[in-house]
Amino acid sequence: MIRISLDLMGGDFGPQVVIPGAAKALDRHPDISFVLYGLKEQCDPVLAKFPKLKEKSIFHDCELAVAMDEKPSQALRRGRYISTMWRSIEAVKTGDADVAVSAGNTGALMAMAKFCLRTMANIERPAIAAIWPTLKGESIVLDVGATIGADAQQLMDFALMGGAMARALFEVERPTVGLLNVGVEEMKGQEEVKEAGRLLREANIDSLEYSGFVEGNDLGKGTVDVVVTEGFSGNIALKTAEGTAKQIGEYLRAAMSRTLLARIGYLFAKSAFDMLREKLDPSKVNGGVFLGLNGIVIKSHGGANAEGIAAAIEVGYDMAKNGLNQKIENDLKKYHAKRLPPMGPEAA
Numbered sequence: 001m002i003r004i005s006l007d008l009m010g011g012d013f014g015p016q017v018v019i020p021g022a023a024k025a026l027d028r029h030p031d032i033s034f035v036l037y038g039l040k041e042q043c044d045p046v047l048a049k050f051p052k053l054k055e056k057s058i059f060h061d062c063e064l065a066v067a068m069d070e071k072p073s074q075a076l077r078r079g080r081y082i083s084t085m086w087r088s089i090e091a092v093k094t095g096d097a098d099v100a101v102s103a104g105n106t107g108a109l110m111a112m113a114k115f116c117l118r119t120m121a122n123i124e125r126p127a128i129a130a131i132w133p134t135l136k137g138e139s140i141v142l143d144v145g146a147t148i149g150a151d152a153q154q155l156m157d158f159a160l161m162g163g164a165m166a167r168a169l170f171e172v173e174r175p176t177v178g179l180l181n182v183g184v185e186e187m188k189g190q191e192e193v194k195e196a197g198r199l200l201r202e203a204n205i206d207s208l209e210y211s212g213f214v215e216g217n218d219l220g221k222g223t224v225d226v227v228v229t230e231g232f233s234g235n236i237a238l239k240t241a242e243g244t245a246k247q248i249g250e251y252l253r254a255a256m257s258r259t260l261l262a263r264i265g266y267l268f269a270k271s272a273f274d275m276l277r278e279k280l281d282p283s284k285v286n287g288g289v290f291l292g293l294n295g296i297v298i299k300s301h302g303g304a305n306a307e308g309i310a311a312a313i314e315v316g317y318d319m320a321k322n323g324l325n326q327k328i329e330n331d332l333k334k335y336h337a338k339r340l341p342p343m344g345p346e347a348a
Contacts, residue, residue, distance in 0.1 A: 001033050002320050003098050004313060005091035008038030009065035009084045011103030011302045011309075015043045018103060021309025022057075023050040028310070029317055035097050037062050037084040062087055066108050068302055075108035076115060085109060089116045092295035099316035101287075103300035103309065110146055110290065110299075117295040120325075122332050125150065126292035127158050127231070128299065129165055130238055131285045131315065134222030140166050141219065141227045144288060145235035152195035155179065155228055159200055160331045161291040162226035163208035168322035169315075174207065175225035178214035180233065189213065196228075203338070207331050287312035289319060291328065296320055 006022055008015045015038055026032050034057040036043070047054050063082040066075045079086050085104050089112055091097040102109050110126070119126055127143035142162050143150070150158070159177050166175035179197055181189040186197065193213075200210040211224050219227060219237060229237070256262050286308040290297040296319050300312035 001031050002029070002317050003033050003035060003096065004316055004320075005035040005037065005088040005097035005100045006313070007084045007088040007100070007102035007104055008036055008043050009062075009104070010109075011300065011304060012068065014065070015046045017304070017306050018309050019043070019046045019050060019053065020306040021304070022313060023053045024306055024310035025313040025317070026053055026056060029314065032313070032317060033057070035088075035091050036060065037088045037091075039065060039084070060087060066104055068105050070105055070108055072105075072107035072111035075105060076111050079108070080112070080115070086112050086116065089113050089295070089297060092297070093117055098320035099296040099298060101298045101300060101309075101313050101316050103302050103304055103312070105302075106145065106299055109297065113290055113293055113295075113297045117293040117297070119292050120294055120329065120332065122336050123157055123161075123292040125154050125157075126290055127161060128288045129162055129291050130234075130288050131169070132219060132227070132241070133285050134220055136222030138170070138285065139219075139222050139225055139227060140169070141229070141234060141237065142291065143229065143231040143234050144238045145231045146290070148230070148232045150192065150230035152192050152199055155192065155196035155230065156199045156203070157292070157332075158228045159196075159208065159210070159226065160205070160335060161328050162228055163205075164327035164331050165289060165291060165319070165324060166225045167207065168324040168327055169318055170225065171322075172225055174209050176209045176211045177226040177228060178211045178218065178224040180219075180227050180229035180237075181213035181215065184213045184215065186213070192230075203335060205331070205335060207327075207334070285311065287315035289315065289324075294325070296324055 008018045036057050036059045040061040062084045066079050066083050066085045085102055088100045092100045093116055125147050128146045129140050129142035130144045132139045132141045140162050142158050163175050166172055179193055181193050214223050286301050286304050288299040298312050298316040
């Protein structure tokens with residue numbers, strides 16, 4: 001049984017969408033149980049519509065919900081110990097849940113997760129990893145917005161964590177990893193990126209295969225299983241991809257309704273357009289994973305519908321079921337053991 005703590009008040013629509021999303025996830029994964037955190041008056045009427053979910057859940061009434069526009073520092077001061085967001089994360093710390101899921105304020109969620117769970121040993125900064133649809137299937141991109149900027153060692157840590165996530169999610173024994181850069185040539189890019197490339201080449205890590213630099217157009221191609229970058233460029237890439245997907249959808253919708261001939265053509269090609277719509281639907285790949293913490297936290301898009309919430313819950317389910325954090329810890333231990341100077345008479 002995978003136990004998921006769920007912030008019912010997070011996102012733009014709160015329990016009206018989060019609860020139906022949880023019900024969808026439960027239908028697809030009967031081995032899930034939920035620990036729900038919400039404001040009782042708002043959640044009870046919605047939860048009553050889903051008796052199967054209610055039966056597989058423990059509900060906790062909380063004092064407040066963190067607002068979507070609340071500053072992280074303010075949310076931490078006001079909501080520590082008593083908010084739906086904090087208590088859903090705390091459930092992971094206390095062992096009452098295997099993973100926490102929230103569609104709430106990203107900055108507040110990261111601040112609370114770092115404060116409550118703390119970062120793993122040898123990890124200076126956590127990262128948010130996104131699942132990215134590609135021509136070959138899916139890949140992982142990190143960091144997509146946890147922190148701005150990263151030095152070479154932090155990018156190296158991101159590569160290790162992303163590789164572990166790829167093994168947990170895609171069941172690939174040795175995932176390929178690339179560093180996002182302005183070109184594939186070794187002399188191009190910022191010094192931090194070039195230094196991170198050197199570290200990855202020289203580390204010769206058993207759990208991943210370093211494939212060198214990749215460019216922006218490689219994200220959609222699926223050139224590698226894991227793309228590593230810092231949070232500023234990663235977040236821009238993510239928002240650009242989301243905006244482009246919506247733009248293409250609007251173009252197609254307008255083109256297909258412009259003339260009678262176009263509408264007739266759409267009827268003949270409907271199955272192909274349905275497949276394209278499925279590929280472009282952001283709810284299908286919803287769920288950013290906070291990596292580098294002593295516990296698994298999943299961030300759902302704030303505007304996600306019930307299907308998107310279910311997708312985020314399923315990402316958390318997969319991460320917990322496949323031992324994401326244990327894989328990260330093992331990889332970090334192996335890497336840092338190699339970096340330690342030799343001990344004994346030989347070192348003298």
